[in-house]
Structures are given as C-alpha cells and as structure tokens.
Amino acid sequence: MKKIIVMGAGGFIGSHLVKKLKSLGHWVKGIDLKYPEFSESLADEFVIGDLRLLAFCQEHITDSIDEIYQLAADMGGAGYLFTGENDFDVVHNSALINLNVAKCAIDSRVDKIFFSSSACIYPKVNQQDPNNPNCEESSAYPAEPDSEYGWEKLFAERLYTSAKRNYHINIRIARFHNVYGPEGTFDSGKEKVPAALCRKVAMAKNNETIEIWGKGTQTRSFLYIDDCIEGVIQLMDSNYSQPLNIGSEEMISINELANLIIDISNKSLGLSHIEGPVGVQGRTSNNDLVKSRLGWQPKITLREGLEKTYQWIATQVVSTTATV
Numbered sequence: 001m002k003k004i005i006v007m008g009a010g011g012f013i014g015s016h017l018v019k020k021l022k023s024l025g026h027w028v029k030g031i032d033l034k035y036p037e038f039s040e041s042l043a044d045e046f047v048i049g050d051l052r053l054l055a056f057c058q059e060h061i062t063d064s065i066d067e068i069y070q071l072a073a074d075m076g077g078a079g080y081l082f083t084g085e086n087d088f089d090v091v092h093n094s095a096l097i098n099l100n101v102a103k104c105a106i107d108s109r110v111d112k113i114f115f116s117s118s119a120c121i122y123p124k125v126n127q128q129d130p131n132n133p134n135c136e137e138s139s140a141y142p143a144e145p146d147s148e149y150g151w152e153k154l155f156a157e158r159l160y161t162s163a164k165r166n167y168h169i170n171i172r173i174a175r176f177h178n179v180y181g182p183e184g185t186f187d188s189g190k191e192k193v194p195a196a197l198c199r200k201v202a203m204a205k206n207n208e209t210i211e212i213w214g215k216g217t218q219t220r221s222f223l224y225i226d227d228c229i230e231g232v233i234q235l236m237d238s239n240y241s242q243p244l245n246i247g248s249e250e251m252i253s254i255n256e257l258a259n260l261i262i263d264i265s266n267k268s269l270g271l272s273h274i275e276g277p278v279g280v281q282g283r284t285s286n287n288d289l290v291k292s293r294l295g296w297q298p299k300i301t302l303r304e305g306l307e308k309t310y311q312w313i314a315t316q317v318v319s320t321t322a323t324v
C-alpha cells in the first residue's frame with residue numbers, strides 16, 4: 001500500500017483516479033479547492049486548500065508521501081481557454097501550483113510524481129489540416145501552442161523534467177487528449193465539447209436545432225475516462241519518464257460528434273452554426289509511442305463512451321430542471 005496524494009481530486013479526472021487508486025488498495029489524500037460535485041470522494045482524507053500557496057503545499061507534501069498525481073489546474077473547455085478572457089489566470093494559477101508542487105516534491109524526496117499535461121501543447125502549425133493533424137510526441141518542438149493554457153503545460157513539462165535532471169525526481173508526464181465521461185462538468189462554463197453537446201441534445205425538443213460553435217468541420221478525438229485512468233496507472237507503473245500521449249485515435253469532426261450524440265438520444269434535431277471559439281482545425285492523438293512503450297490503447301469506442309456519458313448528462317439535466 002502506497003501513500004498517495006491526488007491533487008485536483010475534486011475535479012473530473014482526479015475524482016475518478018481516487019476511486020481507482022482506492023480500488024488498488026492505496027492510502028489516498030485528495031486535495032482540491034472543492035469537493036467532487038457529483039459523488040462523494042473515496043479518499044481516506046480530503047483537504048480543501050489552495051495549492052497556489054507554498055505553505056499549504058509544504059504542510060501536505062511531506063516525506064511520508066510515496067507518490068503524487070498532480071492534476072490540479074485552472075482549466076476548462078474552448079469557451080474558457082480559447083476566448084483569451086481567462087489567459088492570465090489560467091497561466092498564473094496553474095504555474096504557481098506546479099512551481100510549488102515541484103519544489104515541495106524535491107524538498108520532501110517524493111518517490112514519484114505524475115503530471116497531467118495536454119494535447120494543447122502541440123504546435124498550431126501542425127494542426128491546420130482537419131484531416132491530417134500531427135500530434136506525435138516528438139513534434140512538440142519548435143513550440144507554438146495555440147493557447148496560453150498550452151504554453152503553461154509546456155512550461156510545466158519542462159519544470160518537472162528539470163526536477164528530474166537536477167534532483168533525480170522520478171516523473172511521469174501524460175499528454176491527455178479530450179477526456180470525457182460521466183461526472184464531468186456539463187454546465188459550469190468550463191465544460192468541454194462532448195459534455196456541452198450532450199447537454200444541448202438532452203435539453204432540446206424534437207425538431208429543434210442545437211448550436212455549434214464555428215463551422216463544426218474541425219476534428220478532434222475523445223478519450224473515455226476509464227481508458228484515461230487505465231493509461232495513467234500503466235504509465236505510472238512503467239519506467240518511461242518522457243511525455244506520452246494518452247488519447248484516442250478515433251478522429252471525428254464536431255458536426256459528426258453532434259450527429260452521433262443526436263443519434264444516441266433517438267431525437268430528431270438539426271445543427272445551427274454560430275460564432276464561437278473553435279481552437280485548431282484538427283487534432284487527434286498519435287498512439288504509436290504509447291503503444292510501443294506501455295502496450296496501452298483505448299478499449300472503449302467513442303459511441304460506447306458517449307452512450308454512457310449522454311445517459312448520465314440526460315439524467316442530470318432532468319433532475320436539475322425538476323428542482324428549478
């Protein structure tokens with residue numbers, strides 16, 4: 001049994017990760033600004049606190065801790081990250097967290113630290129063709145992420161890599177590609193596209209239209225939460241310390257994604273395209289390296305994952321509407 005801290009344990013991926021680590025028999029302390037929104041945390045101890053504060057980090061990252069999973073970040077979907085309106089906070093908040101966590105992990109000689117980076121670190125220039133984006137790990141440099149969020153993630157990758165180089169901290173870095181599933185935010189302003197579209201479809205009545213930002217021709221791939229957690233565990237158990245994609249290679253346009261969710265809902269709905277932030281034109285995971293290094297690849301198809309997610313969001317929407 002290891003003593004583990006999950007940072008960002010009140011968030012979407014962090015709360016699922018706590019469940020998995022508990023099922024593996026570890027002692028887990030969750031840290032976040034908030035408790036999980038949709039179910040009670042299974043953590044042995046859950047501390048509400050602000051990782052931007054060095055003293056708070058020093059209090060909790062002690063030499064009794066074996067491993068840290070650092071998922072805390074100021075993040076959201078396109079409506080939060082790609083409008084430019086939250087850029088300073090996104091960079092400042094997440095950079096402070098990572099600076100503090102890396103320093104305390106070094107000072108306390110934590111055995112191993114996992115950092116959640118993002119597909120948003122990849123250069124804009126390689127993601128202009130919706131049918132042929134390049135997100136191979138080795139394509140990250142020369143760097144040109146399309147958002148400040150991506151720049152901060154790249155900075156943090158370098159920070160943890162420097163901690164390894166100079167202080168021999170054992171690190172693992174995943175570049176997540178659009179993770180979705182039940183118990184993810186769907187109406188907070190920080191929701192990502194699968195959750196936002198599931199919500200819009202669940203709320204629409206037959207023969208109405210749902211709004212899509214931009215032309216909807218931009219492509220993405222989406223990773224179901226269970227596959228993501230499995231990838232994180234396998235990466236942490238491996239001896240690979242360079243950044244690795246944890247994503248799906250099942251690429252789909254946003255229009256196709258919307259139509260797939262509509263099909264799952266059994267409703268008859270149209271799409272109406274409005275102005276909105278869209279990000280790069282094409283992005284999908286390249287899993288060559290992760291397959292060869294970990295033997296990991298997603299098991300759940302997009303349709304299967306969306307069926308579970310739509311079901312969950314539709315239930316949430318009904319219960320929210322019922323209580324208003």
Ligand code: NAD
Nearest residue numbers: 008010011012013032033051071072073116118176178179
């Ligand atoms: P999330 O927003 O649900 O979780 C992040 C958590 O960090 C939140 O609960 C938030 O309250 C917490 N947090 C923020 N600032 C904090 C602070 N100062 N102190 C303590 N806690 C703080 O996001 P998520 O989808 O669960 O993502 C987890 C990690 O994975 C993030 O680092 C994110 O950037 C990364 N990531 C996620 C995706 C995705 O598709 N979900 C894709 C790429 C990378």
